[in-house]
Amino acid sequence: MSATTQILNLNRYDPSGPLPEGRLGTMLADRQRHAGASSVLVYAQPVEMVRGEGVWLHGADGRRYLDTYNNVPSVGHCHPKVAEAIARQAATLTTHTRYLNGVVEAYAEKLLATYPAELSNLVMTCSGTEANDLAMRIAASGSGRQGFIVTRAAYHGNSSAVNEISPSAWKSRQPGAHVRLVSAPAGKDPGPSFAAEVAEAAASLQAAGFGTAALVVDSIFSSDGIYADPAGFIAPAVAAVRAAGGLFIADEVQPGFGRTGAALWGFQRHGVTPDIVTMGKPMGNGFPMAGVVTRPELLAGFCEETGYFNTFGGNPVAAAAGRAVLEVIEEEGLIENARSTGAYFLDGLADLASRHARIGGVRGAGLFIGLDFVDAEGAPDTPQTNAVINALKDEGILIGAAGLYGNTLKIRPPLPFTTENADQFLTTLAGILAR
Numbered sequence: 001m002s003a004t005t006q007i008l009n010l011n012r013y014d015p016s017g018p019l020p021e022g023r024l025g026t027m028l029a030d031r032q033r034h035a036g037a038s039s040v041l042v043y044a045q046p047v048e049m050v051r052g053e054g055v056w057l058h059g060a061d062g063r064r065y066l067d068t069y070n071n072v073p074s075v076g077h078c079h080p081k082v083a084e085a086i087a088r089q090a091a092t093l094t095t096h097t098r099y100l101n102g103v104v105e106a107y108a109e110k111l112l113a114t115y116p117a118e119l120s121n122l123v124m125t126c127s128g129t130e131a132n133d134l135a136m137r138i139a140a141s142g143s144g145r146q147g148f149i150v151t152r153a154a155y156h157g158n159s160s161a162v163n164e165i166s167p168s169a170w171k172s173r174q175p176g177a178h179v180r181l182v183s184a185p186a187g188k189d190p191g192p193s194f195a196a197e198v199a200e201a202a203a204s205l206q207a208a209g210f211g212t213a214a215l216v217v218d219s220i221f222s223s224d225g226i227y228a229d230p231a232g233f234i235a236p237a238v239a240a241v242r243a244a245g246g247l248f249i250a251d252e253v254q255p256g257f258g259r260t261g262a263a264l265w266g267f268q269r270h271g272v273t274p275d276i277v278t279m280g281k282p283m284g285n286g287f288p289m290a291g292v293v294t295r296p297e298l299l300a301g302f303c304e305e306t307g308y309f310n311t312f313g314g315n316p317v318a319a320a321a322g323r324a325v326l327e328v329i330e331e332e333g334l335i336e337n338a339r340s341t342g343a344y345f346l347d348g349l350a351d352l353a354s355r356h357a358r359i360g361g362v363r364g365a366g367l368f369i370g371l372d373f374v375d376a377e378g379a380p381d382t383p384q385t386n387a388v389i390n391a392l393k394d395e396g397i398l399i400g401a402a403g404l405y406g407n408t409l410k411i412r413p414p415l416p417f418t419t420e421n422a423d424q425f426l427t428t429l430a431g432i433l434a435r
């Protein structure tokens with residue numbers, strides 16, 4: 001059996017080796033001195049980036065890299081409309097949320113209009129972690145229960161409470177007594193087995209005296225290895241958690257803002273309405289912002305128990321950035337592009353897989369695609385995945401890994417990605433595999 005991999009160790013730079021010559025070596029030494037053990041750089045030989053534009057990142061080495069990894073700059077790196085909105089608002093007013101401000105209210109109105117009508121309250125935060133932390137507190141208060149169910153390689157954030165439901169970040173620890181892990185929904189028809197595991201986990205939490213506050217799911221199962229199909233497979237698990245008195249929290253930090261090519265939100269592909277939704281990463285296209293959307297009565301119940309205030313969450317600059325992001329998604333047809341270019345890309349990767357036995361599977365939705373590498377026996381091949389990631393970088397393409405064993409290429413480019421960009425990836429990967 002292959003060893004499981006901690007999410008931050010995937011393709012991680014090892015600082016214990018000799019430093020390269022020149023500026024890169026000096027910068028690596030500086031980073032190590034400043035950040036110490038908390039430094040997480042990627043690639044065997046890290047890259048210094050100086051500029052971004054559309055689907056491209058420009059390195060200090062003078063090279064242009066095709067970005068097939070980053071989902072924060074979802075509408076394109078340094079999109080001029082978003083950059084201009086941030087600059088204009090920063091030069092006009094930036095303050096906390098205890099004053100009224102038209103930009104903030106207009107954004108809340110526009111964002112909430114994209115949600116099912118019952119999800120009509122929004123709390124803005126600064127990071128996905130903060131959003132999930134608040135979502136967990138609302139779920140515990142609304143359900144009167146304390147337990148949480150998540151997938152085995154889930155990642156939901158870095159605070160003390162959220163880390164408890166982020167097993168892919170654990171190194172030498174076991175789940176807390178109030179947490180149950182279920183398998184990622186792999187395979188052709190994962191709905192029934194996923195629901196059965198969730199029901200079993202809820203029964204176990206009940207027996208342990210915690211009960212189930214919520215099932216927390218990233219509906220594209222990003223860190224678990226990307227599981228998208230068949231659309232709708234989450235619904236039975238949501239029914240199971242509700243039958244146990246728990247709520248459903250959809251973590252849209254990864255699939256949200258159009259990436260799946262089907263709708264703005266990942267949960268919409270599954271035909272479910274969550275009790276609580278969290279958003280982050282692409283929300284401000286690089287401006288740090290995140291949020292929680294829920295039903296008014298759930299939020300009211302929580303606010304009766306605890307005062308909640310977030311100094312920077314929902315400030316006017318964040319609102320200006322967020323509004324520009326929503327406008328760009330509409331104006332540039334990015335959901336449709338994610339659908340059509342994603343389908344083209346997936347077809348090309350499936351064709352490559354049919355010619356290479358070491359590609360164990362390809363799957364995804366829109367511009368979120370996973371590709372597994374396996375060894376001759378069909379077992380997860382993490383070293384080959386790392387070798388391909390570094391070889392792609394040497395040929396000017398940025399990519400990362402995911403999955404319990406770190407053997408899944410996580411293909412997740414900015415949404416203005418074109419079929420020409422996909423062709424560049426396909427040709428380059430085919431060349432690397434041929435070697």
Ligand SMILES: Cc1ncc(COP(=O)(O)O)c(C=O)c1O
Nearest residue numbers: 127128129155156157218253254
């Ligand atoms: C699914 C998911 N949820 C939440 C988070 C946490 O977001 P942040 O890093 O903004 O705190 C992440 C970050 O990678 C994520 O992938």
